[in-house]
Amino acid sequence: MSTATAASAAPPAEGLFSKKNRKLITDPLNDNNPITVQVLGICSALAITVKVSNALVMSISVLAVVVLGNMVISALRNAIPGRIRIIAQLVIAAGLVTLVDIVLKAYVYDVSKQVGVYVGLIITNCILMGRYEAFAMGNKVWPSALDGLGNSLGYAWLLVVVASVREITGNGTWFGFRLIPESLYATSGGGYFNNNMMILPPMALIIVGIIIWIQRSRNTKLIEQA
Amino acid sequence: MAFDKNSNQFTFIFATVLVVVVGTLLAVTYLGLKPNYDENVRREKMQNILASLKVEVERDAAPAKYEELIKETLLVDANGAKQEGDAFSLDVLKQYKDWKAGVVKTEDLRYPVYLADVEGQKLFVLPMVGTGLWGPVWGYVSMKDDGRTIFGSTFDHKGETPGLGAEISTPMFEDPFQGKTISDDQGNFKGITVYKGGSQTTDPHGVDGISGGTITSQGVDEMLKRLLAVYDKYLRTQVAMIAPAPVAGSDSLATDSVQLMVDTTRTASLITR
Numbered sequence: 001m002s003t004a005t006a007a008s009a010a011p012p013a014e015g016l017f018s019k020k021n022r023k024l025i026t027d028p029l030n031d032n033n034p035i036t037v038q039v040l041g042i043c044s045a046l047a048i049t050v051k052v053s054n055a056l057v058m059s060i061s062v063l064a065v066v067v068l069g070n071m072v073i074s075a076l077r078n079a080i081p082g083r084i085r086i087i088a089q090l091v092i093a094a095g096l097v098t099l100v101d102i103v104l105k106a107y108v109y110d111v112s113k114q115v116g117v118y119v120g121l122i123i124t125n126c127i128l129m130g131r132y133e134a135f136a137m138g139n140k141v142w143p144s145a146l147d148g149l150g151n152s153l154g155y156a157w158l159l160v161v162v163a164s165v166r167e168i169t170g171n172g173t174w175f176g177f178r179l180i181p182e183s184l185y186a187t188s189g190g191g192y193f194n195n196n197m198m199i200l201p202p203m204a205l206i207i208v209g210i211i212i213w214i215q216r217s218r219n220t221k222l223i224e225q226a
Numbered sequence: 227m228a229f230d231k232n233s234n235q236f237t238f239i240f241a242t243v244l245v246v247v248v249g250t251l252l253a254v255t256y257l258g259l260k261p262n263y264d265e266n267v268r269r270e271k272m273q274n275i276l277a278s279l280k281v282e283v284e285r286d287a288a289p290a291k292y293e294e295l296i297k298e299t300l301l302v303d304a305n306g307a308k309q310e311g312d313a314f315s316l317d318v319l320k321q322y323k324d325w326k327a328g329v330v331k332t333e334d335l336r337y338p339v340y341l342a343d344v345e346g347q348k349l350f351v352l353p354m355v356g357t358g359l360w361g362p363v364w365g366y367v368s369m370k371d372d373g374r375t376i377f378g379s380t381f382d383h384k385g386e387t388p389g390l391g392a393e394i395s396t397p398m399f400e401d402p403f404q405g406k407t408i409s410d411d412q413g414n415f416k417g418i419t420v421y422k423g424g425s426q427t428t429d430p431h432g433v434d435g436i437s438g439g440t441i442t443s444q445g446v447d448e449m450l451k452r453l454l455a456v457y458d459k460y461l462r463t464q465v466a467m468i469a470p471a472p473v474a475g476s477d478s479l480a481t482d483s484v485q486l487m488v489d490t491t492r493t494a495s496l497i498t499r
Binding site for chain 2: 083092098106109110
């Protein structure tokens with residue numbers, strides 16, 4: 001959970017994009033990435049990263065739900081009774097997820113068929129509840145929106161990177177465009193095979209692991225003291 | 227009296243208001259967007275029917291092409307006899323689930339048939355529905371006017387394993403159906419067998435299954451045998467009308483009726499399974 005970014009009492013004259021507010025967006029991209037550092041939202045990173053297009057739609061949906069949810073909860077934070085705050089957050093999150101699902105079905109039907117069941121599962125994405133509880137409950141609306149944006153962008157780039165690796169090696173395409181010519185495939189006389197293992201969920205976990213490894217070897221702040 | 231947001235009273239009021247507001251918002255959005263969604267589903271169905279006729283169109287262009295090619299729709303019952311009702315709006319997947327759950331009796335099942343005319347060729351489009359590994363599988367098979375040769379096919383699924391069972395919706399699985407026959411030259415019903423382990427491609431009544439997608443392939447196999455057996459009865463009546471059997475055909479007609487009885491028992495055994 002992030003506590004470093006929590007700015008509980010912002011000074012009144014603070015600009016919309018003050019240094020502190022910018023940090024809310026940039027921090028989750030690297031130093032405080034929801035997947036690799038906070039370890040939130042891993043499940044969907046495994047499930048939805050077979051194709052880049054799916055990963056992107058999932059990211060946009062999560063972005064909408066986290067940003068809107070953060071804003072709504074932040075606006076209501078002084079009214080939500082302490083004893084039912086988790087339930088209230090859950091109701092708002094579930095409402096927004098269902099809303100996204102309905103909108104996808106109506107306007108981008110093909111995509112909604114592809115991501116189908118996973119949209120409903122956004123509700124189980126720990127980023128939502130994690131950010132609602134850790135940030136939105138204690139911060140004003142605008143910083144909460146930025147925090148939601150930053151965290152979902154941090155989630156998005158990771159998802160897209162993992163999906164790129166998996167789609168290129170597992171299917172020979174990127175975003176649906178063919179990168180490895182059909183003629184190289186064994187079926188048309190070449191010697192190339194898709195790596196079917198990359199399509200399976202465990203490989204996503206291994207790729208996420210490799211990304212964490214690279215990130216930690218370059219970013220010394222993240223190395224835990226022994 | 228000071229306002230206490232943690233009082234029992236306020237907690238109840240807050241919870242109630244929150245749920246009512248969220249619920250109303252969702253209900254309004256759903257009702258507002260439902261026509262869009264229903265239209266998408268309708269067009270996709272038309273698109274799938276056309277795909278089985280080897281006519282590939284964009285979803286938005288599907289209704290126009292559908293109107294052009296599909297001449298007639300009708301329902302038949304388990305004995306292949308024509309029945310009243312609208313074929314397009316019948317949800318075969320729901321009917322199948324109800325039947326599996328025992329809500330709908332076998333004699334009440336209705337099977338839609340779409341009669342198409344593609345470049346002067348008369349074709350029958352037959353919807354299929356069955357069970358794969360994770361959930362339902364379905365598809366459309368189109369038959370030539372001889373009533374036994376497959377013209378084209380398309381399959382889809384709800385959530386079969388990507389890269390394995392999900393391959394049933396790819397041309398690699400769908401294309402080999404073309405030219406296969408559901409009954410032999412003597413008129414005996416054979417259905418279509420989905421083989422495990424391949425290398426049976428010479429069988430005129432069978433296709434190669436999906437390696438690693440055995441349960442899905444078995445589901446498709448069961449679906450084809452169960453439904454083609456029913457449609458076979460209907461198709462025989464149609465073929466007899468188009469081209470009356472030759473004089474010597476009275477014998478084969480008798481064989482047909484014997485065969486029909488065999489088919490009925492087979493269907494029954496499938497149902498009890």
